[in-house]
Amino acid sequence: xxxxxxxxxxxxxxKIRLLLHQLGIPxxxxxxxxxxxxxxTPEFLAKNPNGRVPLLATEDGRFIAESNxxxxxxxxxxxxxxxxxxQQTQVLQWLFFEQYSxxxxxxxxxxxxxxxxxxxxxxxxxxxxxxxxxxxxxVMENHLKQQQFFVAERYTIADIGLFAYTHVAEExxxxxxxxxxxxxxxERVKAQPGHIGIKNSQP
Numbered sequence: 001x002x003x004x005x006x007x008x009x010x011x012x013x014x015k016i017r018l019l020l021h022q023l024g025i026p027x028x029x030x031x032x033x034x035x036x037x038x039x040x041t042p043e044f045l046a047k048n049p050n051g052r053v054p055l056l057a058t059e060d061g062r063f064i065a066e067s068n069x070x071x072x073x074x075x076x077x078x079x080x081x082x083x084x085x086x087q088q089t090q091v092l093q094w095l096f097f098e099q100y101s102x103x104x105x106x107x108x109x110x111x112x113x114x115x116x117x118x119x120x121x122x123x124x125x126x127x128x129x130x131x132x133x134x135x136x137x138x139v140m141e142n143h144l145k146q147q148q149f150f151v152a153e154r155y156t157i158a159d160i161g162l163f164a165y166t167h168v169a170e171e172x173x174x175x176x177x178x179x180x181x182x183x184x185x186x187e188r189v190k191a192q193p194g195h196i197g198i199k200n201s202q203p
Contacts, residue, residue, distance in 0.1 A: 001026060001027060001028055001059060002020070002025065002026075002027040002028070002056060002057065002058065002059060003027065003028045003029075003030055003056070003057035004016055004017070004020070004027050004028070004029050004030065004054060004055075004056055004057075004203075005030045005032050005039075005044070005047070005048075005053050005054060005055040005056075005057070006029050006030065006031060006032065006053060006054055006201075007031070007032055007033065007034050007039075007053050007054075008031065008198075008199065008201050009114075009115050009198070010034075010053060010054070011103075011107055011110075011164035011165040011168065011198065012053070012054055012067035012103075012107075012164065013053055013054040013067070014164050014198045015054075015067045015068075015070075015071055015160050015161060015164045016054045016056065016067060016070050016071070016074070017029075017196065017200070017201075017203075018160055018163075018164070018195070018196060019071055019074055019075065019080065019157065019160055020074065020203070021194050021195075021196050021200075021203075022080070022192065022193065022194035022195070023074065023078060023080075023194075024194070025074070026203060027203050028203065029201060029203050031201075032044065032053050032055075034052075034053065035115075035116075039051045039052060039053055047063050048063060048065045050065060052065065054067055054070060056070045056073070056074075067161070067164075068095040068096075068098070068099060068157075068161055071095070071157040071160060071161060072092075072095075072157070075156075075157045079154075080155070080156050080157050080160070081156065081157060082151065082152055082154075082156060084152070087151050087152045090150075090151045090152070090158070091150075091151050091156050091157060091158040094150050094151065094158040094161065094162060095157070095158060095161045097136075097139070097162075098161045098162050098165075101132070101135075101136045101139070102133075102136040102140075102162065102165065102166075103165055104129075104132075105129040105130075105132045105133035105136060106129075106133045106136065106137075106165050106166065106169050106172050106174060107165040107172070108129060108172075109126050109129045109130075109133065109172030109173055109174070110165065110168055110169070110171045110172030111172075112125070112126060112172075113126065113171065113172055113173055114168075114171040114172065119173075126173065129172075130173075130174075133169075133172075133174055134174065137166070137169070137174065137176070137179050137182060138179075140162065140166070140179070140181075140182050140185075141179045141180075141181050141182050142181075144181035144182055144184070144185045145181045148185070148188060149185070149188070150162065155188075155189070155192050159185075159189055160189075163186065163189045164198075166182065166186065167186050167189075167190075167198075168198065
């Protein structure tokens with residue numbers, strides 16, 4: 001059985017729980033409280049030297065770190081990964097965009113405000129995240145004005161990757177009211193079979 005080392009509030013961890021649930025793959029969830037340093041223990045660092053979750057332990061005892069790498073691994077030979085090389089490349093493009101241009105601004109703001117509860121302490125840093133965060137949302141908005149989903153007019157791991165932190169962007173102080181195409185896409189993702197919310201911890 002797969003084992004998922006997981007921190008429930010994390011959007012990166014949520015990506016994996018969501019895909020596993022939609023694939024109907026059983027797994028064991030192992031809670032790692034990053035706020036208590038549980039991802040920095042010698043035992044955990046032996047599994048992932050980078051000291052981060054999510055971390056997936058495969059059935060043969062190997063470990064996969066980085067949320068979008070795990071999405072790639074789990075989605076192979078499924079409907080969530082296109083068979084066309086060009087479409088595969090587009091999925092990867094959006095996953096790289098998510099980690100480089102989206103997550104560092106939207107997810108980090110949410111972490112400071114809603115998970116740590118330190119909005120005042122990080123006020124200046126949060127302000128610096130606003131413009132690039134909204135720029136990422138604008139890129140998504142313009143794309144989704146023409147597309148129902150991010151790649152090939154179908155739901156793929158590109159949508160899962162971008163949904164995870166976008167749907168809770170307001171917890172990081174981002175106002176989505178000016179992004180109607182993004183909001184409509186969020187509803188389409190929520191309507192997909194097997195969808196679960198970020199607070200659902202049941203495998």
